[in-house]
Amino acid sequence: MSSEQSFKIMRDGSITTPKGFKACGLHCGIKKSMRYDIGSIVCEVPANAAAVYTLNKIQAAPIGVTKNSLQVEGKLQAVVANSGNANACTGKQGNQDALTMRSETAKLLGLPEHHVAVASTGVIGECLPMEKVIEGIKKLPESISDGGGNDFGQSILTTDLTEKNICVEVEVNGKKAYISGAAKGSGMIHPNMATMLGFITTDVNIEHTQLQSLLNEVTDESFNMITVDGDTSTNDMVLVMASGLVDNVTLDPSHPDWFAFKAAFQHVAEILAKEIARDGEGATKLVEVEVVGAETDEDARKAVKTIIGSSLVKSAIFGADANWGRIIAAVGRADIPVDPDTIDIRLGKIEMMVQSTPIPFDEHQAEFYLKKANEIHIHVNLNIGNGYAKGWGCDLTYEYVRINAAYRT
Structure with a gap:
């Protein structure tokens, strides 16, 4: 050990x-x-x-x-x-x-x-x-x-x-x-x-x-x-x-x-x-969301849950679409204190936003990451405190709809 x-x-x-x-x-x-x-x-x-x-x-x-x-x-x-x-x-x-x-x-x-x-x-x-x-x-x-x-x-x-x-x-x-x-x-x-x-x-x-x-x-x-x-x-x-x-x-x-x-x-x-x-129904990816820099740990938890629970974020991951706009939109509706000018977003090791300013990134590299990686990591830094949380979810697929459309049959 x-x-x-x-x-x-x-x-x-x-x-x-x-x-x-x-x-x-x-x-x-x-x-x-x-x-x-x-x-x-x-x-x-x-x-x-x-x-x-x-x-x-x-x-x-x-x-x-x-x-x-x-x-x-x-x-x-x-x-x-x-x-x-x-x-x-x-x-x-x-x-x-x-x-x-x-x-x-x-x-x-x-x-x-x-x-x-x-x-x-x-x-x-x-x-x-x-x-x-x-x-x-x-x-x-x-x-x-x-x-x-x-x-x-x-x-x-x-x-x-x-x-x-x-x-x-x-x-x-x-x-x-x-x-x-x-x-x-x-x-x-x-x-x-x-x-x-x-x-x-x-x-x-x-x-x-x-x-x-x-x-x-x-x-x-x-x-x-x-x-x-x-x-x-x-x-x-x-x-x-x-x-x-x-x-x-x-x-x-x-x-x-x-x-x-x-x-x-x-x-x-x-x-x-x-x-x-x-093992989420129909899932093809495990998605880990990490939020740092929130005012409190509880705020960070709320942000994580909102991001990982967003159908738009989950669908984008399934479609290998590096749409960071869906991530920051989820942060904004998490009902926690945020400074709209201080948010950083990273997908895996790919920086997409620094201090709420979009960063040019290689779309093909991001698409390759979303398609090939078994685990997708989303990192968000709110830069307003020391609050931290991490959570997990999965992508949203056609298979999820098929399973639940016929759950009793």
Whole structure:
């Protein structure tokens, strides 16, 4: 591990790498295809847990059930998740179905109901086929294993093209500890959570309140800094479970290894967020926007979100059109303080504007960059303060329209 990076990326790690965790994924029949559509993460012990949820005022039934579970002790020992059906806007039946998923999972695993979280993702407005779901839940105990992390990752996918997994090793109190994550998300993605589910496991010993505080802080700089299409879903949730089985002293900001752990945790969240943006429905490019020189970090975040969420900016990137006018127009409508005479804009290494004055640049070079690079970087300096933020999105393509024009068919 270098002094610059206090953690090590584990290429073969998964959500089950931290001590005490097992997982599984299988097909129960929610999806018409034979793709996995139900899965579970299980911890050997009650794990200190934390979660953040969608800010959409219309929230799916599993959100309320998981909130209820965490409010009892701040601990969880299992998560049951399904894809293919969001169990959102399904009324009293939907609430009962989410409770049934929790109670059946708890019964089969021999756990208190409040130690089980529930997550769902998929089509809104359709009730779950509960006979199939219950049959799937009955198969979970025999399917859960140390090697089930990848199967779980598959079980939560909807329109995703790829699984999203990350695992890092960090030293705490002289012992190796691990932080792992699995996520899904491709469309209906916008800051303040999105149609995304994120699950993070770790074996460090960290209290519920400290874990919740850390998750809140990190989410604002990772999951809440991505957008695909400007839509905030009804089902978004990021859930963290800490088993404490690495047997280190309780970790908090006063511990000398806190900042190494926090950096590793931040990396896991950021990688998952970027992979969601990269896998945006129909996307061909990951787009990273960096704004510096704002009055405050919050202003910089607003500018990033406005740029990365602009349909005109996203369309220009897809079309390999270096149209910086769309970028500065997005900055101007971000509802933050700006000086119209001090803005710098750069596309990759190509300067396009300095002190709000257009700079001649090679159009062919810019077009080549936009066509050939897998990751597009937009840098904006407002030159009025020290505020900084970075966020991620993707281009807007014909394929995005095709996918969402026929989502239910």
